[in-house]
Amino acid sequence: xxxxxxxxxxxxxxxxxxxxxxxxxxxxxxxxxxxxxxxxxxxxxxxxxxxxxxxxxxxxxxxxxxxxxxxxxxxxxxxxxxxxxxxxxxxxxxxxxxxxxxxxxxxxxxxxxxxxxxxxxxxxxxxxxxxxxxxxxxxxxxxxxxxxxxxxxxxxxxxxxxxxxxxxxxxxxxxxxxxxxxxxxxxxxxxxxxxxxxxxxxxxxxxxxxxxxxxxxxxxxxxxxxxxxxxxxxxxxxxxxxxxxxxxxxxxxxxxxxxxxxxxxxxxxxxxxxxxxxxxxxxxxxxxxxxxxxxxxxxxxxxxxxxxxxxxxxxxxxxxxxxxxxxxxxxxxxxxxxxxxxxxxxxxxxxxxxxxxxxxxxxxxxxxxxxxxx
Amino acid sequence: xxxxxxxxxxxxxxxxxxxxxxxxxxxxxxxxxxxxxxxxxxxxxxxxxxxxxxxxxxxxxxxxxxxxxxxxxxxxxxxxxxxxxxxxxxxxxxxxxxxxxxxxxxxxxxxxxxxxxxxxxxxxxxxxxxxxxxxxxxxxxxxxxxxxxxxxxxxxxxxxxxx
Numbered sequence: 001x002x003x004x005x006x007x008x009x010x011x012x013x014x015x016x017x018x019x020x021x022x023x024x025x026x027x028x029x030x031x032x033x034x035x036x037x038x039x040x041x042x043x044x045x046x047x048x049x050x051x052x053x054x055x056x057x058x059x060x061x062x063x064x065x066x067x068x069x070x071x072x073x074x075x076x077x078x079x080x081x082x083x084x085x086x087x088x089x090x091x092x093x094x095x096x097x098x099x100x101x102x103x104x105x106x107x108x109x110x111x112x113x114x115x116x117x118x119x120x121x122x123x124x125x126x127x128x129x130x131x132x133x134x135x136x137x138x139x140x141x142x143x144x145x146x147x148x149x150x151x152x153x154x155x156x157x158x159x160x161x162x163x164x165x166x167x168x169x170x171x172x173x174x175x176x177x178x179x180x181x182x183x184x185x186x187x188x189x190x191x192x193x194x195x196x197x198x199x200x201x202x203x204x205x206x207x208x209x210x211x212x213x214x215x216x217x218x219x220x221x222x223x224x225x226x227x228x229x230x231x232x233x234x235x236x237x238x239x240x241x242x243x244x245x246x247x248x249x250x251x252x253x254x255x256x257x258x259x260x261x262x263x264x265x266x267x268x269x270x271x272x273x274x275x276x277x278x279x280x281x282x283x284x285x286x287x288x289x290x291x292x293x294x295x296x297x298x299x300x301x302x303x304x305x306x307x308x309x310x311x312x313x314x315x316x317x318x319x320x321x322x323x324x325x326x327x328x329x330x331x332x333x334x335x336x337x338x339x340x341x342x343x344x345x346x347x348x349x350x351x352x353x354x355x356x357x358x359x360x361x362x363x364x365x366x367x368x369x370x371x372x373x374x
Numbered sequence: 375x376x377x378x379x380x381x382x383x384x385x386x387x388x389x390x391x392x393x394x395x396x397x398x399x400x401x402x403x404x405x406x407x408x409x410x411x412x413x414x415x416x417x418x419x420x421x422x423x424x425x426x427x428x429x430x431x432x433x434x435x436x437x438x439x440x441x442x443x444x445x446x447x448x449x450x451x452x453x454x455x456x457x458x459x460x461x462x463x464x465x466x467x468x469x470x471x472x473x474x475x476x477x478x479x480x481x482x483x484x485x486x487x488x489x490x491x492x493x494x495x496x497x498x499x500x501x502x503x504x505x506x507x508x509x510x511x512x513x514x515x516x517x518x519x520x521x522x523x524x525x526x527x528x529x530x531x532x533x534x535x536x537x
Contacts, residue, residue, distance in 0.1 A: 031435020032465040032537050038433070042408045042443040042460040042530075046453040046522070053453075058408035058443060066402040074408040074441075078465070078536065081434035114435050223432060233432045 030114040030177045034080040034232050039073035079233040082220060083112045084119065084175075085240055086207040086254040089160040089182070093133050093200060093257035095357070097300050098192035101143070104163045105187075105256035107205050109172060110155050110180040119172040120208040120216035121146040123185045127202055128243045128255045135200035141187035141258060144203075148172060149182035171216020172207075183207075189258060197262040197299055202255055209236075209250045220250050261300020261357065268293045272370070288373045289319065296345060296365040298355040305353040306346065308367060310339040316371035323369040330367075337369050403449035404456070404522070411440045438469060438535050443516075445528040452521040458530045461486065461513045465537050470508030472533035478516040482506075486513050 032038075042058040057063060057071025065071070089106045096103045111117050123144040127137055145168045151161035155178065163184045172181060185205055189195050209220040223233035236248045245253050274288035282288060294310065312318050318337045323330045326348040330338050344352040345365040356363045411427040418424050430439050443460060447453045458475070462468045471492075473480045481489040484497070484506055495506035516530040 034434075036465060038410075038439075038463055038465055038536065040408060040410065040441060040460070040463040042406060042441075042458055044404050044406050044445050044456060044458050046404060046456045048403055048449065048451050048453060050454070052455075053402055056402045056404050056406050058406040060407070060409065062405040062407035062444075062446070064401050064403075064405040064448060071406065074410050076410055076430045076433055076439075079432050079434045081436070235432060235434045237434070 030083065030112045031081065032078050032114060033177070034078050034113075034115040036078040037075050038078060039075045041071060041073045043071075077232055078114065079223070079235060080117075080220070081114050081235050081237050082117060082209045082250060083237045083239075084117065084207070084209060084252055085110050085112075085238065086183075086205055086252040087158070087241065088254045088256045089158055091133070093135070093259035095261050095300050096189045096195070096258045097260060097262055098195040099189060100301075101188040102145070102186045103141075103189055103258060104184050105203065105258065106149075106160050106163075107183045107185065107254050107256065108153065108158060108180050109175065109183055109207050109252075111175040111177060113177055113209075116174045116176045117220075118174060118210045118212050118214070118216060120210045120219070121169070121171055121183060121185075122206045122208070123187065123203055124206075125201070126204040128204070130243075132202055132255055133200070133257050133259075135202075135257065135259065137202040138199040139190055139194050139201050141189065141201050141203055143188045145186045146170070147184040147186065149184060151182060153180040153182055155180050171210060173215075174212065185256070187258075189260065192262075195260045197260055197264060199260045201258045203257070205254050205256070207252045207254075209238075222250065259300075261298070263303065263306065263355065264297050264299060266295045266297075268295075284373055286373050289370055290316065290373060291322075291368055291370045294367045296355060296367075297359055298347075298357045298363065299359075300357060302357055303353065303355045306344065306355045306365070307342050307353065308339050308345045308365075309342040310337065310367070310369070312337055312340065312371060315374045317374060319370040319372060323367065325367050326365065339367060339369070401448075403447055403451070403453050405446040405448055406458075407444045407446075408460075409442050411442065412437060413440070433536055435536050438533050439466065440531060440533050443530040445522065445530075447522045447524050447526055447528075450524050452523050454521045456518040456522045456528055458516045458518075458528070459513065460515075460530070460532070462511060462534055466534035467509045467537055468511045468514070469533040469535060473514050473516070473531070475516040475518075475528070475530040477520060477528075478518050478530065481515045481517070482511040483513040483515070484510055489513070489515050 044056050046053050054066035056066050059072040060074045063071040087108050089108050094105050125140040147166040148169055149161045150166055161182050210216050211218045220234050222236050236250045238252055239247050240252045269290050269292050271282035271284050271288050272291050274282045274285050323338055346352050346354050347356045347363045355365050410430040412430045413425045414428045415425050443458050481491055483489045496503050497506045514532055518528055522528050
């Protein structure tokens, strides 16, 4: 009859103080790298007629030669599990103007395959299943080029770096596992009226997993069902965004948009006195004073060199010294309204010719002048 | 001379005995084989899902591999106290309760030295003792309760997931 102490000793078989064993085995999020050989050898101990025999190791086909140095490991190679995603970075269109070339949109490509991978890049005017950023596509961009940003890329935080004149490329070369890069797509805006104020163009970037050494030309092909334990096969496991993407086909698509913003001008006229009527009742009769208000709004990119040319309407006479820009008197030029010969305009508190984008009083350039009806 | 030929005969017999002894040690009594397989799911003609084990080929992280060890006794005598040992392969994680072997007692080890059942293995963590998890097992051992008879096959299997 074993003592309680003896029984207890037997039960406490293995209490191992473990430091790191509780942690997950060290591996990238994507798993064991492709090309790694997984090996396994079993061993058997036995006795014959009470005599312990030399250990025998296993082999893939069966081994009976005893000894630790005999037998052979059973092995297979880890295959490529390709997972990656292309994403637009900032949920907003890039503002452009008619005829502007090499305008930048930005995407991020993240590789979570179990190894480094090449990716081919192709942009075109193919549309997503639904409009993006609330705007329908109205024209095409042209002359697409691709540039990989030199800015650091974090898979945890999305950012939109600034294009820094990185050279054009055809593909992303060996993007490391669990890493990302920002890709700039540049393209040209058509001229007016194809591209006009308020119109948008949506473009698509297609990112394709491609074979190493093909410089983005040859797409990876998912290996057919037949197994091959000695060659790295390919499995597509990318999911991607539901924007027309087909999952698990080695391709990820993302969409971005260009939005045309130009200057828009509105002009109003108001009779401000006629010599007879009460306020609010003024009529456009000879002798009446009319004030014109011209409002210039920038819906696109900040301007330089903005200038306004205005004519004095027929059958009216300019009221000398009546012109203002943003509420500040603007001196007559050559004895008449200064904008007859063209003059620079600007946002309040901005330099001459600079109209900042925006629709509030802080950005709009407002010119007023008065005439009397002849 | 008569004396001379007798000496020669004895030397020949001794030489034969030595070489037959050497032959007996080049092969053990067990042929041990290890295969790696994955489950392949297919739809049969009736539209039913069937699974079968096929050689491990397209294995990517997350795939479960079935390792099967077979031990065949090729001698005329029984193999006694047959014990199969298998370390959990590097880059793989043992699947809990997947170790099987008809007629065996299965134990595990966290360090390759001390073996115990799933209930016996414990771990010290943050000053407390807890039961070891299956994903912490490093080795598996199958002890055959009965001797393996001549011509008979012993069978051991477990599953592990590729990290």
